[in-house]
Amino acid sequence: MKEYRLDEIENLKVHGRTAGVLSPLPLFWTGSGIELNVSGSELWIEVEAGYKEYEPWLGLWVNSIPVGRQMLNRERYWICVFRGMNAEKVKNIRIIREVQAMSGDPSSYLVIHSIRTDGEFHTLEEKPYKIEFIGDSITSGEGVVGAKEEEDWISMWFSATDNYTAITANALQADYRVLSQSGWGVLTSWDNNPDCSIPQYYDKVCGLLKGEINEKLGAFKENDFNAWQPDLVVVNLGTNDGSAFLQPEWCDETTGRHHKQRMNGDGTYHAEDMEAFKEAVISFLKKIRAYNPKSQIVWVYGMLGIPMMPYIYQAIDTYKIRTGDKQVSVFQLPNTNDKTVGSRWHPGKLSHKKAAEELSGYLRELLGN
Structure with missing residues (x-):
């Protein structure tokens, strides 16, 4: 040895x-x-x-x-x-x-x-493609492990293995990276916290972490995008932004800052707040494109319902008109049901497998083109 x-x-x-x-x-x-x-x-x-x-x-x-x-x-x-x-x-x-x-x-x-x-x-054989996945608890694989009745928020119920990201990458013979955080969104977290949005930390190695040990390990450094350029960037965000409309106002007890994505009395989304969500999508797409000039960008959504889908489509259409960037598209993932749900009311193994099957087919077409 x-x-x-x-x-x-x-x-x-x-x-x-x-x-x-x-x-x-x-x-x-x-x-x-x-x-x-x-x-x-x-x-x-x-x-x-x-x-x-x-x-x-x-x-x-x-x-x-x-x-x-x-x-x-x-x-x-x-x-x-x-x-x-x-x-x-x-x-x-x-x-x-x-x-x-x-x-x-x-x-x-x-x-x-x-x-x-x-x-x-x-020697290791180089794979032909690279994929970057960005998302929330779904992309983190929360709920993939454990019985359906499990509701504790603990590390045990997460899985990177039986996860649509790994399954999709394997199907396409691609290396992949994941940036994900449970409860976070493109504008706010599920409970309206604007500090818990993935885009503001995208340019760091792992900027959403905290603590001295993670600082020493380099988590807060600027990411070297030139060292690893993906062919595809897959963004799976919006689920928690949709939940924020149904939650109470977030308030920082220390500073007094507060935020709320509002619903109208008739159950529709407040127009001003929905515009803020769409602008957050557009802004994030611009940031992704700035760091990944040649990547196909695919915004995916749907494993836990599709209430935000029309607004994601609107945001991406607006982005494409404003920028002329045609290398951006939307793909709806199959919804989780009673047979495919995992623990913590999140997608289970079967749901991730089904999502990967459909997503990998779509991504294969993009790579072929």
């Missing part, structure tokens, strides 16, 4: 946004991790995790099949990925973060320090 720091491994693929540092390598976002082709009979990884409330979970893949999923302890230690396998055969190994970035827990972090193996590392 020989031990390697990650920066000593030439044939190593990093998945997910990072600040460019490999020793150690922080895994900030859902689905972030490392990939290796390695021979040998045994392989271990050295991880370090911390948290106060929301522990990280790690997924282990061998030859494209998930073989393990585990909660991590608050310590630095070694985890066995495989042992006793045919030493001559080359195995594709992928180690991924199963849980979203935990903005509500400044102490939550996960890093990989080293690899220990008796084998050798082999």
Whole structure:
């Protein structure tokens, strides 16, 4: 057995946004991790995790099949990925973060320090496409794990594995990245908090995190967009913005700031507030395009109902007229039903699988064109 720091491994693929540092390598976002082709009979990884409330979970893949999923302890230690396998055969190994970035827990972090193996590392085949997924709890895979009656908001019920993002990327033979946060939207969170919107943190590595440890790991640095340019950017936002219209006013007790997306007495959306939502969509599309000049941008929506769909269409039509950008489209995802729902009233495995089947077909057409 020989031990390697990650920066000593030439044939190593990093998945997910990072600040460019490999020793150690922080895994900030859902689905972030490392990939290796390695021979040998045994392989271990050295991880370090911390948290106060929301522990990280790690997924282990061998030859494209998930073989393990585990909660991590608050310590630095070694985890066995495989042992006793045919030493001559080359195995594709992928180690991924199963849980979203935990903005509500400044102490939550996960890093990989080293690899220990008796084998050798082999060249990884480059995939033909890259996809960036942006979203909320659906894209974080909240509710994919667990029985339907589970309602606790805990890390255990999240999954990056049985997630439409991973399934779609695999179907298209694409590398992918995910930026997602439960309850957040394009303008406000589900409870009207304007500080909890994905677009304002898009230019950072993982700017929605908090805490000194995440600052040291580079979460708040500017993201290097030139280092990883996606062919497709898939945005799945709007579900929480729609919920905000049904929730009480948000108020910051410290500053007195307040915000509310309003409904009219007849149950329709307040025109001024809906215009604010549409302008937020347009503004985010402009930001995405500025950083990804050649990407196809697809706004997807629908796994938990479609009340905001007409306004998403209107916003994107307005964006295309204003900018002349024709590389933007909308795709409606299949709704979750009683048979496909998971825990916490979120889409379950079957819902994610169905969404991925339909979305991958549409994206394949875009890539073909």
